[in-house]
Amino acid sequence: MPRRTETLASQLLAEGGISSPPVDVEWLATSRGALVSRSSFKDGDVSGMLVRRDGQAPVIGVNDAHSELRQRFTIAHELGHLLLHPGREIVLDRPVRVNLRDRTSSMATDQEEVQANAFAASLLMPAPMLRSELMKLDPAVRQDPDRCTSELADVFKVSTAAMGFRLINLGLVS
Template sequence: MNPPIRRTSSEIRAIELLKDCGYANYIPVPVDRIAASLRAVVRYQPFEADDISGLLLRQDGQPAIIGVNSVNAPVRQRFTIAHEIGHLLLHEGKGLILDRLVRVNFRDAVSSTATDRQEREANAFAAALLMPDERIVEQLDQLTSGRLRSDTAIVQHLARTFDVSRQAMEFRLINLGLLSPA
């Protein structure tokens, strides 16, 4: 029997979004389609700064733009899109003056260390969006049903299934209480 899963408000919002968009049972989650359903435009391009994975640009009356560093691995790009969707739904953004006021969020080195509350919330949202706990438990039950497998094999299989990095899957399983930290 699996332990009860506790969800943060960010995770609950991600699960609600999956249901609202009709993707609650999709693996891997079509994060690009979810962005489009929110009227967000995803743009891929290489960023000059290595530590910038993505950004969210919002301007009144215009569709939000999610910028994704095209140099990053595809699994990281997917997480970046999910992270920026989290910012779009959960946070106002920071004002930036170009020729007019726009709101922007960056996914950078600070995001990955998750020292800022909004970054932690966007990371939790992204993890729940890409790796919904109910789908993980189902897959885990199928993988371990009557068979012995190593934690490494399980994590690798789940990461491929959900189209995320091995590290992202490890963190998600640990956070869900389904894997013990090494």
């Protein structure tokens, strides 16, 4: 599945003509027919959700009480669900399919959440772009994992935690 998420993210970036950071993830989501809606969620633990109703555009709900960087990752994560997973059907006044992003999502216990997180990382921090930006850094910065991670996180508009995981997962830092 990691290769599938990388491939899907690369295709989406290519179709969108995006070749440099930061990735305009909201534009990518809307280009795939999704509506992005920001509001404060009563449950502050929930970062976002994807709601799909038959015959209507999917809606990516984003908790606007969270930081801009977290919101960007949430949009990418929910876009991953849109492209990779059918969602779970719940019945309100009519059937609705929902994916939620909450604290459990980041614990890597649910396979769909792991895949959506991998897709989000691949989309926001594509390996080729990351390698290119890494080589642009001063050699002294590249030798300092904390500075390197921080500077790349700024370039890609992601959290230092997300960047750190991505660099480790790609084998670019130890």
